[in-house]
Amino acid sequence: MDILRTEGLTRQYGSGQTMVTALDHVDLQVERGQFVAIIGASGSGKSTLLHLLGGVDRPDGGKIFVEDVDIATFGEERLAQYRRRKVGLIYQFYNLIPTLSVKKNICLPMLLDNKEPGKERFDDIVRTLGLGDRLEHLPGQLSGGQQQRAAIGRALIYQPAILLADEPTGNLDRKNTEEIVSLLKLSNRQYKQTILLVTHDENVALEADRIIKIEDGKIVSDKAV
Amino acid sequence: MEARSGGQGGIAMNIIREYSLDQVRKNRRTSVSIIVAVLIASTFLCTLFVFAQSFWNQMVQQEIYIGGDWDAELMDVPAGRLGMVRDNAGVKAMFVKGDNQTAFLPEGTALPRLLIQNCDSGYWDAMYEKNMLLRGRVPQASGEVAVSKDFFLQNPAYGIGDTLAVEMVSNVRTHMEENRQKDAASLTIVGELDVSVSSGYEGYLAYGFMEPEALSPEREVAVYLQMERRGKVYTAVPQIAEAIGLPKDEYGDYPCRYHAALLAWHGVYAPGSFFRSDVPKLFLGLVLAAGASMAVFAYIIRGAFGISAKQKIHQLGILKSVGAGPKQIGRTVIYEACILSVIPILLSMILGYLFSFGVLSVYSGMISEVFGSRMEVSFSPAAALMAAVLSFVTVLFAAHGPARQMSKVLPIEAVRGEQYGIAMWGRTSKKAKSHPILAKHFGFLGEIAANSVNAGKNCTIPAW
Numbered sequence: 001m002d003i004l005r006t007e008g009l010t011r012q013y014g015s016g017q018t019m020v021t022a023l024d025h026v027d028l029q030v031e032r033g034q035f036v037a038i039i040g041a042s043g044s045g046k047s048t049l050l051h052l053l054g055g056v057d058r059p060d061g062g063k064i065f066v067e068d069v070d071i072a073t074f075g076e077e078r079l080a081q082y083r084r085r086k087v088g089l090i091y092q093f094y095n096l097i098p099t100l101s102v103k104k105n106i107c108l109p110m111l112l113d114n115k116e117p118g119k120e121r122f123d124d125i126v127r128t129l130g131l132g133d134r135l136e137h138l139p140g141q142l143s144g145g146q147q148q149r150a151a152i153g154r155a156l157i158y159q160p161a162i163l164l165a166d167e168p169t170g171n172l173d174r175k176n177t178e179e180i181v182s183l184l185k186l187s188n189r190q191y192k193q194t195i196l197l198v199t200h201d202e203n204v205a206l207e208a209d210r211i212i213k214i215e216d217g218k219i220v221s222d223k224a225v
Numbered sequence: 226m227e228a229r230s231g232g233q234g235g236i237a238m239n240i241i242r243e244y245s246l247d248q249v250r251k252n253r254r255t256s257v258s259i260i261v262a263v264l265i266a267s268t269f270l271c272t273l274f275v276f277a278q279s280f281w282n283q284m285v286q287q288e289i290y291i292g293g294d295w296d297a298e299l300m301d302v303p304a305g306r307l308g309m310v311r312d313n314a315g316v317k318a319m320f321v322k323g324d325n326q327t328a329f330l331p332e333g334t335a336l337p338r339l340l341i342q343n344c345d346s347g348y349w350d351a352m353y354e355k356n357m358l359l360r361g362r363v364p365q366a367s368g369e370v371a372v373s374k375d376f377f378l379q380n381p382a383y384g385i386g387d388t389l390a391v392e393m394v395s396n397v398r399t400h401m402e403e404n405r406q407k408d409a410a411s412l413t414i415v416g417e418l419d420v421s422v423s424s425g426y427e428g429y430l431a432y433g434f435m436e437p438e439a440l441s442p443e444r445e446v447a448v449y450l451q452m453e454r455r456g457k458v459y460t461a462v463p464q465i466a467e468a469i470g471l472p473k474d475e476y477g478d479y480p481c482r483y484h485a486a487l488l489a490w491h492g493v494y495a496p497g498s499f500f501r502s503d504v505p506k507l508f509l510g511l512v513l514a515a516g517a518s519m520a521v522f523a524y525i526i527r528g529a530f531g532i533s534a535k536q537k538i539h540q541l542g543i544l545k546s547v548g549a550g551p552k553q554i555g556r557t558v559i560y561e562a563c564i565l566s567v568i569p570i571l572l573s574m575i576l577g578y579l580f581s582f583g584v585l586s587v588y589s590g591m592i593s594e595v596f597g598s599r600m601e602v603s604f605s606p607a608a609a610l611m612a613a614v615l616s617f618v619t620v621l622f623a624a625h626g627p628a629r630q631m632s633k634v635l636p637i638e639a640v641r642g643e644q645y646g647i648a649m650w651g652r653t654s655k656k657a658k659s660h661p662i663l664a665k666h667f668g669f670l671g672e673i674a675a676n677s678v679n680a681g682k683n684c685t686i687p688a689w
Contacts, residue, residue, distance in 0.1 A: 051637045054546070056545070056546045056635065056636035056637040056640070057635060057636075057637040058635065076550065076551045076632075077550045077551065077552070080545070080548050080549060080550035080551065080553075081548065081550070083545075083546065083547065083548040083636070084547065084548025085548070089546055089547065091546075091640070095543045095546070095640060096543070097244065097540055097543060097544070098540070099244065099247035099248065099251055100240075100243075100244065100247070104240065104243075108240065108544075108547050108548075109547050109548045111240035112240060112241075112544075112547070112548050112549050112550075112553060113548070114239075154547060
């Protein structure tokens, strides 16, 4: 069953002669629980696809169905709610709030909903991420790998249906890269989460169930691993 | 999924408020800029309102000094009906004047009589005649009179404390009635008043004392009223006149008049006279001055908030990307405005008063030479509260623009900001630059303006 589907998804930047088509009528289906890697050269449109699926950018055309609801038609408040509850976003540069503790960064999507995670789930995530003794630290006091773990924790805390990771290992060394990929795979198995991972790294991509290649804003190959 | 509202460790306190407070602490330079801008704006507004309050107070006191503290006058009221007036629920206080008498002076005075108007104790307390006292005191008992200065000028043999043996005639209005019965009486002079009367009356003006209860019921007097609800005076007084049975004149009006000048200062106008009064024009001037000041200061403060908002656009993008809604993003700027405006607004209450005191003392010193009276600085909690509220509204208005702009930015645009030169916390933090030349020539406001322009460069979002 598809958890995610796009129809004719298009995104353009600029106007007139400087207009660039980042995504060109992309049709995509992803089944619930799949671990999908999206690869492609820089500027091919893979991050743009991820951002559109995550509701942090708006398409110029086409539809994005998440659990059969077209999020492209959502207003700002509903889209924010979607970002909070339905998807977890992980960026290359962690994008943690530097003035909030690791604990609050992890809980941020729920706190924005005026909720707190259950203790059991929070402890489970923190234990899995190995951040138990870093919860009261500020992000600036953590290593890159630890910051990315905190970012993953934030993406997982609301137990979203879809996890979107944009080059999550792009800024990490080999050891940390392996750990982060393992965590994502664990999350995929343990929490049955659908994961879309954008990466340049073929070794990382090979860890996925399916690899989609994008060139010039179009899907040029879509293979199961 | 297990989740709950509030509770565990208290971390579910308003995260947006906590974030805003953290930002205020970390962005010290910008925070100080905003605080100073708010302080200047609110001090100016407070000063404006203290000026206005002092001016209003001066005008009211001046009107009471020269015209008395009354709202309406009922004329020709029979003394027997005074109780009905006093007991009316709409009447706060009542003063009585009348029972006019003529006292024929002993032989040897320059003019033959005293023209006496008698007043009760409330009248002496509230009305203006006491302010004309040159020497002595006002009458406090029957048989005491305060006489005009002309009496002493033309009859230097008499002084305060002297007793006059006179013949009294009550309710005499013209000397054509001199044939009425005269009763021997003695009057004690207790004061000298700076008043005079036309020489055609062939007498000296004098004021005496009366107890309204001692008057015969048919004796007609003038009644001055202070109303419980001043705003209702123009409808309540004719109703009182009707209730006590006063007859209407040939125009269908009751014999009453109003202290229109004093009422106007309290914002009460006779029907149709609003636009003829100067007070609404002065009030409009105050509103325009306050409005223009608010607009100018809002524009300046908005620049400071714009800088602050742009400095944290990357973080706001992160907040949006993890689910903060447009309202929550806008609220970060509004919270910042609230946090940064409390102390300067409170401080401005003191500074505004001190500044007003200084300026008005100098101004008052200058005008007292011309007008003979000083303008006192009056501090009213209502004026201070009004200034505080308007200052806060100015700050919110100033913050509203950047807040709205921030809430509209797409999360990915804001998150990418760092890649396109927008400041990122702790890395390439774009702090407000110092502009010594502008600061020297235009002060703090010049520096703010320069920073605002500077912040508008290299930014992927439109300038405000």
